[in-house]
Amino acid sequence: DIQMTQSPSSLSASVGDRVTITCRTSQTIKTYLSWYQQSPGKAPTLLIYFASNLQSGVPARFSGSGSGTDFTLTIASLQPEDFATYYCQQNYSPPYTFGQGTKLEIK
């Protein structure tokens, strides 16, 4: 099974900051990686697929990069609605494991 290592597990930032979350996989997954945002009490929503493709309707301040085993999610300028938990997921081979999550909190 492919292991996911997401970091940091939590992050404090201010509105307007640029933040980066990383996800590392235990073996190459090419670009078969997606990113999700989850607000408290809500279902996750898809932000990025194939490592860098922005899902329809997602603001352009979100971007993804990486290939192989190392990936990043960047939020260019944090908005109040961005304070949530973020997960990566490998879509390369089953089981389609998620990262442990990164909780983004207001500083």
Place this chain on the structure above:
Amino acid sequence: EVQLAESGGGLVQPGGSLRLSCAASGFIVNDYGMNWVRQTPGKGLEWLSYISGRSGTTYYADSVKGRFSVSMDNAKNSLSLEMNSLRDEDTAVYYCARTLKVSVAADSWGQGTLVTVSS
């Protein structure tokens, strides 16, 4: 508009069984892949299973393999998850989610249904 609605959650004793349903609207389930994902209260997401609407191929996480079974009902345009031999650690909110046509990434999610396994 794409919508997914889970039902069937509730309280069940350890060793018991439960069947979750996921009603789809705004699209045909048979044209997509579908996932089940769960989340223990206050914890992260755990992928559980996938079914291809076109081929019927299924995959499961090791934690549920042999105990859970996913199926599609084309007539009802719905998805089901049959859960047997339930354990305390199966307590979670269970989500169904539709995948993109080009990836197993999930672009639409239901609101979730809570399953509590307890004596």
